[in-house]
Amino acid sequence: MKKIILSIALLICSYLSKSQKLYSVDYESQADVKVFVVDYESQADLLVYKVKYSSQAGKNEGKWFFVDYESQADKKIYFVKYQSQADLKIYFVDYESQAGWKNNSKKHLLY
Numbered sequence: 001m002k003k004i005i006l007s008i009a010l011l012i013c014s015y016l017s018k019s020q021k022l023y024s025v026d027y028e029s030q031a032d033v034k035v036f037v038v039d040y041e042s043q044a045d046l047l048v049y050k051v052k053y054s055s056q057a058g059k060n061e062g063k064w065f066f067v068d069y070e071s072q073a074d075k076k077i078y079f080v081k082y083q084s085q086a087d088l089k090i091y092f093v094d095y096e097s098q099a100g101w102k103n104n105s106k107k108h109l110l111y
Helices: 002-016 104-110
Strands: 021-024 033-037 046-050 063-066 075-079 088-092
Touching: 088 104
Parallel strands: 021 063, 021 075, 033 075, 033 088, 046 063, 046 088
Antiparallel strands: none
16 A cells, blocks of 8 residues: 555656756757747746756746757757747746746746
8 A cells, every 4th residue: 555655646746846858959840839039038938047957947937957859858949030930938047046937828838
């Protein structure tokens, strides 16, 4: 019985701790989300902090970890050249505490 409870607890924890692991694809057609990096924080839908380790990434709170292989990613993104082509506008911040959503209506894009 203890093994079953432990297994269920581990499954729940792994689901809840799902991180924002992203892979940058080479072609727009391969992407789940098209992203544009804006010049100013005020223009962004999401403020993003790039973490050094996968374990530091958040669920959907702007802490991103870029993986080396597409199969490791939760989402595949493509960086577009023009703001009008983007599903999501982001701004890279310098501190982890600055990361987060500014436009909650776009949150669904990264679930």
